[in-house]
Amino acid sequence: MLLKYWIPLFILIFVGSLTLISWFVPHDPIGNLGRDFTQFFDIIASFAIILGGANLLKLQGLKVVGRKRNWPYSLVTILGFFITAYVGVNFASYFGGLPPEMNSFMAGAHISHPNSHFFWIWWYIFTPLSATMYALLAFYVASASFRAFRARNVEATVLLVAGIILMLGRVPLGQMLTSWLPESGLLSIFRLEKLSDWIYTFPNAAGQRAILIGIALGVVSTSLRLILGIEKSFLGEE
Amino acid sequence: MSFMEKVSNLDRRWIFMIIALAVAIPLVFPFSMHVKVSEHVQTVFEALEEIPEGATVLCSFEYGPSTMPEVHPMSRAVLNYLMQRNDKVIVMALWPDGLFMSRDILDEVCERKYGREYGVDYINLGYKAGNEVVIKSVVESFYTTYPVDTRGRALSSYPIMHGIENLANIDFIFSFSAGYPGTTEWVQYAADTLNKPMSTGCTAVQVTEVVPFVQSGQCMGILGGLSGAAEFEKLLMDKGYMKELGAGNRGMAAQSVAHLVMVLFIIIGNVSYYLDRRRQRKY
Numbered sequence: 001m002l003l004k005y006w007i008p009l010f011i012l013i014f015v016g017s018l019t020l021i022s023w024f025v026p027h028d029p030i031g032n033l034g035r036d037f038t039q040f041f042d043i044i045a046s047f048a049i050i051l052g053g054a055n056l057l058k059l060q061g062l063k064v065v066g067r068k069r070n071w072p073y074s075l076v077t078i079l080g081f082f083i084t085a086y087v088g089v090n091f092a093s094y095f096g097g098l099p100p101e102m103n104s105f106m107a108g109a110h111i112s113h114p115n116s117h118f119f120w121i122w123w124y125i126f127t128p129l130s131a132t133m134y135a136l137l138a139f140y141v142a143s144a145s146f147r148a149f150r151a152r153n154v155e156a157t158v159l160l161v162a163g164i165i166l167m168l169g170r171v172p173l174g175q176m177l178t179s180w181l182p183e184s185g186l187l188s189i190f191r192l193e194k195l196s197d198w199i200y201t202f203p204n205a206a207g208q209r210a211i212l213i214g215i216a217l218g219v220v221s222t223s224l225r226l227i228l229g230i231e232k233s234f235l236g237e238e
Numbered sequence: 239m240s241f242m243e244k245v246s247n248l249d250r251r252w253i254f255m256i257i258a259l260a261v262a263i264p265l266v267f268p269f270s271m272h273v274k275v276s277e278h279v280q281t282v283f284e285a286l287e288e289i290p291e292g293a294t295v296l297c298s299f300e301y302g303p304s305t306m307p308e309v310h311p312m313s314r315a316v317l318n319y320l321m322q323r324n325d326k327v328i329v330m331a332l333w334p335d336g337l338f339m340s341r342d343i344l345d346e347v348c349e350r351k352y353g354r355e356y357g358v359d360y361i362n363l364g365y366k367a368g369n370e371v372v373i374k375s376v377v378e379s380f381y382t383t384y385p386v387d388t389r390g391r392a393l394s395s396y397p398i399m400h401g402i403e404n405l406a407n408i409d410f411i412f413s414f415s416a417g418y419p420g421t422t423e424w425v426q427y428a429a430d431t432l433n434k435p436m437s438t439g440c441t442a443v444q445v446t447e448v449v450p451f452v453q454s455g456q457c458m459g460i461l462g463g464l465s466g467a468a469e470f471e472k473l474l475m476d477k478g479y480m481k482e483l484g485a486g487n488r489g490m491a492a493q494s495v496a497h498l499v500m501v502l503f504i505i506i507g508n509v510s511y512y513l514d515r516r517r518q519r520k521y
Contacts, residue, residue, distance in 0.1 A: 035378050038371055042383065045368040102390075109390030112341045112364070122338055127303040134304035138496070142257040143250045146503040150511050160508070164501050170442065170465045172271035173494030174501075193274060205450045212450060 005235055012234070015040075016227040056081060087117040095120070162199055169196025246510035253503065260499040264491035271490045278452060279469040281459030282437045283477075286319065286410065289435070293409035294326040294402065298424065299343075301416035302335030305441050310339065311467035311486035312439035313414045315474060317347040322479050326398050327360040328408070330384070332372060332419045337365040337388065339414075356389075357396035364388040369419040373427040377405045411436035415444060425451045439466060464489050 015037050022034025060074040068074075087093040094102075094115045102109060110116040151157040168174025169192035178191045188194060225231035289295070297316070301309040320327055327348070329340045340362055348354040356362075363384040366372045375383040380402060381393055393399045401407060405428055413436065415421040421438040429436035435458055440448055442463025451457040461470050467486030474480040 035382075038375050038378065039382060041371045042366060042368040042375060045371070048367065108364070108386075109388060112337055112362075112388050114341075114345075119338070127306075127338075130303040131306065138261070139254045139257055142500055142503060143253045145500055146248070146253055146507040147250075149504050149507065151508055160504065164504065167497045167501055170463065171494040171497045172273055172490055173498055175274060176272075193276065197276065197278075200445060200449050201453060204446050205453050208446060209450045 008235060009229060009232070013227060013229055016223070020223075020227065053081070053085075084118070084121055087121065090117075093117040162203075165192060166196045166199060169193045242510045242513050245506060246514060256499060257496065260495045261492045264495050265489075268488060269491050271487070271494060273465075273468045273472045273487060273490060275469045275473050276466075278460045278462065279466055279473060281452075282439075282461055282470065283459075283473050285435055285437050285458035286316075289325075289409045291323045292325060293323075294328060294398075294407070295320055295410045295412060296328045296330070296405070296408045297340070297412045297414065299329065299331045299336030299340040299414050300333045300420040301339060301414060301441070302333060305416035306339065307485075307489065308441050308464050308467070309414050309416055309439060310343070311464065311484055311489070312461045312470060313339070313343050314347060314484060315467060315470050315480070315486065316412060316414075316439065316461075317343055318351070319474055319479050321348060321352040321354060321359075324359075328363065328380075328398065328402070329360065330363040330372075330376070331365040332369060332423075333416075334365050336414075337362075341388070358398055361393075361396055361398050362388045363393070370423040370427050373419070373423055377428055377432065379404050405434065406432055408434065410434070413438045413440075415440040417441075417444065420444070421448050421457065422451070425456050430456050437461075439470075442466075464493055 018030060018033050019037050022030045022037075025031070026034075057078065060077045062068075063071050063074040064078065088111065091110050092098050093110065094113070094117065096115065099113065099115055102113065111118050113119055149160060149163070151160050168177060175191070175193045178193075181187050181191050183191075189198070222231065226234075297313070297320075299313065317327065327344075329344060331337045331340055344360060344362055348360045349356070354360055363380070364387065366375075366383060368375070372383060380399070384393060386392055387396070405411075411424060411429055411434055413421045413424045415424075415438055421440055421444070424436060424438070428434060436456075437458045437460070438448060439461035440463075442465070445460060445462035448457060448460055452460050461467060464486055467484075468490045469486075471480060471484045471486045475483060
C-alpha cells in the first residue's frame with residue numbers, strides 16, 4: 001500500500017505543486033527545485049525507450065513463437081530492432097573504421113556521423129520506408145475524396161466548398177483560375193488565394209481558438225485534480 | 239450501364255494511376271509556375287529582416303522523412319538566408335528524426351555551400367527526449383539540457399556558445415515543424431513567455447493549428463507547406479538572397495496538377511452522386 005499508493009501520490013502532489021509554484025515564485029530554493037524537476041522529466045522521458053522496446057519485443061516475440069498470421073514480419077521487426085540497437089550503442093560502428101576525429105567513448109556522437117552504420121540504416125532504410133508509407137496516403141486520399149467527399153447535407157457542402165477553395169487557392173495553377181479578377185477592390189476578394197487566406201485566418205482561427213481554449217481548460221482542471229489528489233487513475237484506481 | 243454509373247463504380251486502381259501520373263509527369267517534365275507571395279510568407283521575411291545581421295538564431299527541427307519533401311525546402315531556404323546574413327545558427331531537435339534532417343541541411347548549406355565553420359558559425363545540439371519540457375529546459379539553460387553537442391564535445395568549448403546561457407540570449411526562434419511537439423509548443427513555452435520573436439515553417443495540414451498564433455502576433459508569419467517554401471524561395475530570389483529557385487518551386491507544378499486532379503475527382507464524384515440520387519427518386 002505504501003509503495004504502490006502513498007509514495008507515488010506524495011511524489012505527484014509534491015513535485016506537481018512545487019513545479020506550479022516555481023512558475024509564480026521563481027526565487028530560490030523553489031525556483032531551483034522547479035528547474036531540477038524539469039531536468040528529472042528529461043531523464044525519465046529517456047527511459048521510455050526501455051518500456052517501448054520491451055513492449056515491442058513482447059508483442060512481436062509472441063507472434064513469432066505462436067507462429068501467428070504474418071509472423072515473418074514480426075521476425076523482421078525483432079531483427080531490425082536488435083541490429084539497429086547494436087549499431088546504436090556500439091560507438092565504434094563505422095564503415096572503414098573509426099574516423100580520426102571521433103573516439104570510441106563518444107556516446108551518441110557516432111549516430112549522426114555520415115560514415116556510421118547507424119546513419120546508414122537511418123538514411124538508406126528508414127528514410128525511404130517512412131517516406132513511402134506517407135506517400136501512399138496521397139493515393140488513398142484521392143480515392144476517398146472521389147468516393148466519400150459528398151455534398152450530402154448543408155454541413156458537408158460547406159466543408160466541400162471550403163476544401164476545394166483551399167486546395168485550389170494554395171497552388172499557382174488553382175490561383176490562375178481566378179487571376180482574371182482585379183488584384184484590388186471589391187471583386188478581388190473572390191480571388192481563390194484571397195478566399196483561402198480568409199478561410200485560414202477567420203473561420204478556421206475562430207474554431208481552432210475555441211478548441212485551444214477548451215484543451216487548455218481541460219489541462220488546467222485535470223492538472224489541479226491530480227495535484228490535489230482527487231484524480232487517482234494513474235494509481236490504477238477506477 | 240450508363241457512363242455516369244461506370245464513373246461512380248470506377249475501380250480505385252484507375253484513380254491511383256491517374257494520381258501517380260499527375261504527380262510524376264510534372265516532376266519528370268517540369269514547367270515553371272508563377273508563384274505569388276502571400277501575406278504570411280511576407281511577414282516571415284519582414285520579421286527576419288528586423289533582427290540585426292550577425293544575430294543568433296535558434297532553429298528547431300521537428301520533422302522526419304515522411305514530411306521531408308514539404309519542410310526540407312523551407313529549412314534549406316531559411317538556412318541559406320541566415321548564412322547570407324552571417325547570422326549564427328544554433329540547431330536543436332525535438333523529434334529524433336530532426337537530428338538527421340538538421341545534419342543533412344547543415345552539411346549541405348552551412349558547410350558545403352557557404353564553407354562556414356562548425357562551432358563558430360553554427361552548432362548542432364541534437365535531439366533530446368521530453369517534448370515541451372525540453373523547450374522549458376532550454377529557457378533555463380542550454381548547458382544543463384545539452385551538456386554536449388552532436389559531436390560529443392562540451393558546449394562551452396565552442397565560440398558560438400560564448401555569452402549564450404539560455405533562450406533569453408537568442409535573437410530569433412525558427413521552428414521547422416510537422417506536428418507535436420512543434421510550433422505550438424515553441425509559442426507556448428518559449429516565444430510567448432520570453433517575448434521572443436519567432437516564425438515557423440510547417441506542413442500544410444498544420445497551418446490551421448498555427449494560424450491563431452500568427453493572427454495574435456505570437457508567431458510572426460508562417461511558411462505553410464510546399465507552397466510556403468516556394469513563396470519564400472521566390473521572395474529570397476527577388477531580394478537577391480538566392481540565385482536560383484529551389485525544391486519548393488520545382489515541386490509546385492506537381493502539387494498544382496495533383497490538387498487540380500483531386501478537385502476534379504471530387505466534382506465528378508459529386509455529379510455522379512447527384513445523378514444517382516435523382517434517378518433513385520424517379521423510380
